[in-house]
Amino acid sequence: MLTFLVVSAAVFLCPLAICSPCIANNLPPKPALVGHRGAPMLAPENTMLSFRKSMECGVVAFETDVQLSKDMKPFLMHDNGPSFLLRTTDVKEKFLGRDADMHANFTLQELQTLNAGEWFVRTDPFQSVSSLSKEEKREANNQTVPSLSELLVMAKKHNVSLIFDLKNEKNSTGFHNSDSYYTAETIEKSGISPDKIWWLPPEYRHDVRKVTPGLKQVYNNVQEMYADGGSFLNMKYSFLSTHEISELRKNNVSVNLWVVNERWLFSLLWCSGASSVTTNACHILKSMSKPDWHLEPNMYMGIWISADVISLLLMFGLFLWQRRRNHVFHQNTSERSVPLLPR
Ligand SMILES: *[C@@H]1O[C@H](CO)[C@@H](O)[C@H](O)[C@H]1NC(C)=O
Ligand SMILES: *[C@@H]1O[C@H](CO)[C@@H](O)[C@H](O)[C@H]1NC(C)=O
Ligand SMILES: *[C@@H]1O[C@H](CO)[C@@H](O)[C@H](O)[C@H]1NC(C)=O
Numbered sequence: 001m002l003t004f005l006v007v008s009a010a011v012f013l014c015p016l017a018i019c020s021p022c023i024a025n026n027l028p029p030k031p032a033l034v035g036h037r038g039a040p041m042l043a044p045e046n047t048m049l050s051f052r053k054s055m056e057c058g059v060v061a062f063e064t065d066v067q068l069s070k071d072m073k074p075f076l077m078h079d080n081g082p083s084f085l086l087r088t089t090d091v092k093e094k095f096l097g098r099d100a101d102m103h104a105n106f107t108l109q110e111l112q113t114l115n116a117g118e119w120f121v122r123t124d125p126f127q128s129v130s131s132l133s134k135e136e137k138r139e140a141n142n143q144t145v146p147s148l149s150e151l152l153v154m155a156k157k158h159n160v161s162l163i164f165d166l167k168n169e170k171n172s173t174g175f176h177n178s179d180s181y182y183t184a185e186t187i188e189k190s191g192i193s194p195d196k197i198w199w200l201p202p203e204y205r206h207d208v209r210k211v212t213p214g215l216k217q218v219y220n221n222v223q224e225m226y227a228d229g230g231s232f233l234n235m236k237y238s239f240l241s242t243h244e245i246s247e248l249r250k251n252n253v254s255v256n257l258w259v260v261n262e263r264w265l266f267s268l269l270w271c272s273g274a275s276s277v278t279t280n281a282c283h284i285l286k287s288m289s290k291p292d293w294h295l296e297p298n299m300y301m302g303i304w305i306s307a308d309v310i311s312l313l314l315m316f317g318l319f320l321w322q323r324r325r326n327h328v329f330h331q332n333t334s335e336r337s338v339p340l341l342p343r
């Protein structure tokens with residue numbers, strides 16, 4: 001009986017120990033969406049088609065990856081190191097024997113002869129190709145490696161921001177030889193408003209700031225951000241607790257989290273107040289008009305107290321019924337068994 005009572009009490013009271021940012025009176029605004037390499041589930045990643053598809057989701061920023069070609073032109077490609085073209089282009093057919101070369105072995109012109117979309121239609125990595133129209137499939141089959149300039153033109157025209165990693169920056173030998181330098185120069189030349197660039201690469205941040213003032217400086221580390229007087233974080237969602245996100249937002253820090261593809265995770269970050277998320281699945285998240293669940297604390301208390309009361313009543317009811325049944329059973333058996341007993 002004691003065990004039973006203790007276990008029941010624990011079950012009945014456990015809702016008190018549950019806390020969630022989605023049990024709150026105020027729901028923060030919906031986080032904005034950032035397209036991770038465009039809309040990589042709907043079109044081949046890091047192609048102009050992919051970025052265009054992400055604009056259909058209303059993304060506020062494109063996320064991409066920048067590398068420098070042999071002729072120091074920034075281009076967009078995620079994989080890096082040797083064989084960086086193998087996964088997403090037809091380098092094996094176009095450049096026989098050069099599929100293990102590095103980014104600095106190809107000129108931009110060479111890169112732009114590659115097909116960077118056919119792999120997507122052929123391998124269908126997200127089982128999404130069947131959802132594309134005939135026209136889109138034809139276009140997906142005819143994508144190449146974009147230059148950063150092309151994406152800047154699109155971003156400028158459509159008032160979309162840009163955030164990117166510099167894949168090879170660690171190997172630079174000084175600011176004026178660096179990927180940061182050539183990238184900042186390309187941004188400057190494009191004429192895009194500098195506040196549309198969320199500058200993330202930390203290596204030459206201060207030099208870049210001198211050459212191209214007005215960029216939005218984004219940090220992947222809280223200490224570094226505060227030390228530098230910044231107010232914009234870009235972090236993996238699992239590196240910040242929902243409480244930390246709320247606290248940062250109270251201090252007016254913009255918080256972008258990557259990579260968020262699931263509705264439940266997006267809901268949780270929404271309740272926590274995240275400013276934006278980088279996503280592969282903008283087509284799923286764009287249609288959410290509220291988190292999957294969000295309860296006011298009074299409602300939550302109401303639900304669990306009613307559930308407790310109903311189950312308590314049921315338990316007592318069962319208990320009484322069982323007692324009565326046992327009683328009747330004992331009466332019946334004792335009446336009936338009396339004459340059967342040997343005298
Ligand atoms: C950068 O340098 C490291 C070693 O210092 C090397 O392993 C890596 O392949 C280099 N990356 C590129 C893209 O050159
Ligand atoms: C490829 O680039 C590296 C430097 O990144 C250079 O050392 C090497 O000679 C180049 N190879 C060819 C075939 O151009
Ligand atoms: C492929 O795209 C290029 C430029 O983006 C265009 O000039 C060409 O006509 C397209 N080819 C096909 C077969 O659609």
Ligand SMILES: *[C@@H]1O[C@H](CO)[C@@H](O)[C@H](O)[C@H]1NC(C)=O
Nearest residue numbers: 060061158159160161195196
């Ligand atoms: C561009 O976007 C910003 C928000 O990022 C907005 O404040 C501004 O009004 C937009 N400008 C135009 C011309 O749409």
Ligand SMILES: *[C@@H]1O[C@H](CO)[C@@H](O)[C@H](O)[C@H]1NC(C)=O
Nearest residue numbers: 231247248249250251252253
């Ligand atoms: C955050 O910004 C709002 C409005 O701009 C301001 O009222 C508030 O004092 C700021 N909070 C902090 C902690 O700076």
